[in-house]
Amino acid sequence: QKEVEQNSGPLSVPEGAIASLNCTYSDRGSQSFFWYRQYSGKSPELIMFIYSNGDKEDGRFTAQLNKASQYVSLLIRDSQPSDSATYLCAVIESSASKIIFGSGTRLSIRP
């Protein structure tokens, strides 16, 4: 069973600090990795994607990928209360037949 694992949290971070969210995946052949944000009662929205090893930065968000360790992370700098949400890690299986989501990490930014 190919899986995507995330710590369910909640992860509590003070406003202005860096929030670090982690994800591991079991399918070594996976090539594409995504982070989605989901506010309570809303649908997920794509915030970052990464295909290559290393870091990818977009504004306050940085995605990090280490294929050797089968590990992908999301860093949120200068955390804001509006960042409080559930963050879902998603991976395209090596067969490219489907996109698998982790169970999500609840992030709470405290003022």
Next chain:
Amino acid sequence: NAGVMQNPRHLVRRRGQEARLRCSPMKGHSHVYWYRQLPEEGLKFMVYLQKENIIDESGMPKERFSAEFPKEGPSILRIQQVVRGDSAAYFCASSPPGQATNEKLFFGSGTQLSVL
């Protein structure tokens, strides 16, 4: 440029009835995914379809559930003889044609199914 449209937003059914959930992908998108989400849980993959084809239905229960994406019209997720355990949010997502490794999903607002 309309996004992914799902309807209805809320659907109430009694046990044993049928539920039909509809999804119209974004314009130009030919790939449709259906996911189920229980409260406080992640998205569980159900089925991946392209126009007139089921690509992967490994997440679909073997009985009572079916999905289609006809040449014309929306994708339909059909649940026959619903039970209380089917109560969940059902999300549809679409992506444009192209290599699967570049598939970024755009989600609809979901259908909240409640089975009484």
